[in-house]
Amino acid sequence: MNSLRVNTKNLYIVLIFNIGAIFCSGQSPITPFESNPLTTCTYEECISFYKKLTTRSKFVKIVESGASDIDEPIHTVIISTSNVKNYEDCKKQNKLIILINNGIHPGEPDGIDASMIFARDMIVDPQWRKYLDRICIVIIPVYNIGGMKQRNSHTRANQNGPLEYGFRGNVQNLDLNRDFIKMDSRNAVSFVTIFQKWKPHIFIDTHTTDGADYPYTMTLISSQKNKLNPSIASCMYDQFVPELYAQMKKQKDEMFPYVDFEGLPNHGIYDFEDSPRYSSGYAALHHCLSFVTESHMLKPHRDRVNSQLRLLKTFVSTADLYKNKILESIESSKQFEIKKREYALSWTLDKSIADSLDFNAYEVEYPISPFLHKPYLFYNKNKVSSLRIPYYNYFVAQQTTTKPKFYIIHQAYHQVIDRLKKNNIPMTQLHSDSFINAQYYKIIDFQSPKKAYENHFLHSKVNVEKIAHSKKYFKGDYIIPMGYESDRFVIEVLEPQAKDSYFAWNFFDAITDRKEYFSDYIFTHQIGKIFEEQPQLFSEFQEKMKTDSSFKENVNAQLYFIYTNSKFSEPNFSIYPVARVE
Numbered sequence: 317m318n319s320l321r322v323n324t325k326n327l328y329i330v331l332i333f334n335i336g337a338i339f340c341s342g343q344s345p346i347t348p349f350e351s352n353p354l355t356t357c358t359y360e361e362c363i364s365f366y367k368k369l370t371t372r373s374k375f376v377k378i379v380e381s382g383a384s385d386i387d388e389p390i391h392t393v394i395i396s397t398s399n400v401k402n403y404e405d406c407k408k409q410n411k412l413i414i415l416i417n418n419g420i421h422p423g424e425p426d427g428i429d430a431s432m433i434f435a436r437d438m439i440v441d442p443q444w445r446k447y448l449d450r451i452c453i454v455i456i457p458v459y460n461i462g463g464m465k466q467r468n469s470h471t472r473a474n475q476n477g478p479l480e481y482g483f484r485g486n487v488q489n490l491d492l493n494r495d496f497i498k499m500d501s502r503n504a505v506s507f508v509t510i511f512q513k514w515k516p517h518i519f520i521d522t523h524t525t526d527g528a529d530y531p532y533t534m535t536l537i538s539s540q541k542n543k544l545n546p547s548i549a550s551c552m553y554d555q556f557v558p559e560l561y562a563q564m565k566k567q568k569d570e571m572f573p574y575v576d577f578e579g580l581p582n583h584g585i586y587d588f589e590d591s592p593r594y595s596s597g598y599a600a601l602h603h604c605l606s607f608v609t610e611s612h613m614l615k616p617h618r619d620r621v622n623s624q625l626r627l628l629k630t631f632v633s634t635a636d637l638y639k640n641k642i643l644e645s646i647e648s649s650k651q652f653e654i655k656k657r658e659y660a661l662s663w664t665l666d667k668s669i670a671d672s673l674d675f676n677a678y679e680v681e682y683p684i685s686p687f688l689h690k691p692y693l694f695y696n697k698n699k700v701s702s703l704r705i706p707y708y709n710y711f712v713a714q715q716t717t718t719k720p721k722f723y724i725i726h727q728a729y730h731q732v733i734d735r736l737k738k739n740n741i742p743m744t745q746l747h748s749d750s751f752i753n754a755q756y757y758k759i760i761d762f763q764s765p766k767k768a769y770e771n772h773f774l775h776s777k778v779n780v781e782k783i784a785h786s787k788k789y790f791k792g793d794y795i796i797p798m799g800y801e802s803d804r805f806v807i808e809v810l811e812p813q814a815k816d817s818y819f820a821w822n823f824f825d826a827i828t829d830r831k832e833y834f835s836d837y838i839f840t841h842q843i844g845k846i847f848e849e850q851p852q853l854f855s856e857f858q859e860k861m862k863t864d865s866s867f868k869e870n871v872n873a874q875l876y877f878i879y880t881n882s883k884f885s886e887p888n889f890s891i892y893p894v895a896r897v898e
């Protein structure tokens with residue numbers, strides 16, 4: 317079917333054979349892209365298009381689904397032949413749910429345009445409408461609305477159209493595709509609400525990419541396989557993903573894995589570690605087959621839209637083909653999670669093993685720049701060679717932890733509690749003030765950048781010591797029991813060493829500052845009494861004076877040593893305030 321024009325023949329068939337589906341005999345709406353393939357829609361044109369669709373068919377609804385960072389709501393477009401309002405409705409009807417997110421980076425708008433045509437074709441064309449009996453499609457037409465409304469023609473340097481497009485950052489200049497855990501934007505709060513309402517089986521986030529030149533219009537990030545539970549990894553990588561690639565090739569739009577590389581892709585590519593801050597990494601925490609479509613920015617906008625459209629439709633037909641397998645694998649993954657004991661906190665790419673891929677590569681040349689007088693990288697599109705390249709796609713767990721029976725966290729960390737609640741994490745509250753004897757982490761060390769990253773000073777290389785400790789908690793503080801399908805989310809955000817933990821994203825920074833200190837001129841007089849009360853400390857001090865020459869010469873270090881090991885030192889300094897009851 318020609319995706320660029322309304323198929324009036326099929327529309328006629330729709331009217332004859334399923335008259336109930338069409339309310340109005342007027343023509344189905346045309347997208348601005350179809351009127352002029354050099355353009356992409358504005359936000360207003362996009363929403364108006366979907367609203368027109370709802371007047372054409374009862375199978376499509378548009379719903380205001382939460383705030384964005386400007387005074388416009390984030391919409392969801394629900395496409396289904398039956399009345400479904402959420403995951404529970406779909407579950408009763410045994411429907412598979414696909415959630416499509418568009419315009420997180422509005423300078424990459426081909427998914428926005430493609431989704432509009434896709435939605436129309438799904439309801440108008442019987443070839444596609446037949447899938448709606450088994451599949452419910454939910455589309456976020458535009459996610460970064462504030463970014464989309466900052467239209468310009470230049471910020472996507474090198475991108476091949478459209479003539480105007482939105483800007484990558486939101487109005488706060490956040491990259492919303494780093495915001496799914498920290499949820500700084502109202503968009504992210506709305507997204508999590510939408511995600512938890514629908515609990516999609518398949519999630520697709522549409523993007524456009526640069527970085528290298530190659531003949532493929534479409535590349536795909538499939539959520540990194542090693543961090544998935546076995547049933548989902550097997551369903552995705554043994555069946556679903558190979559079928560996507562095969563079907564795209566059959567349609568003469570051969571697709572390639574996302575091209576992440578060092579130097580040149582001709583020497584091999586790396587799998588993308590989609591940690592939970594990213595859309596697909598977030599979705600994967602919740603047992604969802606998650607993907608990022610990355611069209612190639614050097615291809616014309618028209619080709620990118622058509623490729624996105626083709627791929628979205630291929631997702632639908634492939635999801636239908638493997639529907640039962642997908643639903644079973646997700647259910648198995650949830651059961652596996654409940655019983656799982658050991659969890660990875662960080663991953664590293666294993667460069668000692670690789671799969672291999674056939675890669676159609678542009679030959680590379682290094683002509684001299686007439687202006688810079690230095691050689692520069694030039695991909696010669698007239699010379700294509702077929703290479704067998706390594707695909708480094710194995711990640712190994714670097715640090716691991718075991719699942720506790722409970723975590724306990726102060727209600728004072730309301731920003732953390734709010735985020736846990738938004739993610740439907742089961743919690744109860746303490747009935748009275750209590751000292752909790754449990755395992756705690758003492759934060760020993762961590763690194764932070766000098767420059768802010770996405771509104772935060774993201775910590776990394778967090779070094780902890782696990783200690784038995786007692787800490788006072790208060791009536792109303794939260795107990796987070798483990799043994800649920802959401803366990804992995806809880807571990808990823810509450811274990812301080814996890815890459816995208818709330819500790820890493822600065823929600824607990826105040827614990828790393830002392831709140832009390834000592835005055836050396838008074839404290840010096842107290843040393844004798846301290847040693848009398850703590851003879852063990854006296855022995856340790858003497859030993860250190862004997863063995864550590866710099867310590868012996870440094871009075872301040874000596875006072876600090878005595879203070880921090882005395883009863884005067886605050887007991888919870890650098891103690892991560894989330895108890896692990898094991």
Ligand SMILES: [Zn+2]
Nearest residue numbers: 421424523524
């Ligand atoms: Zn992007």
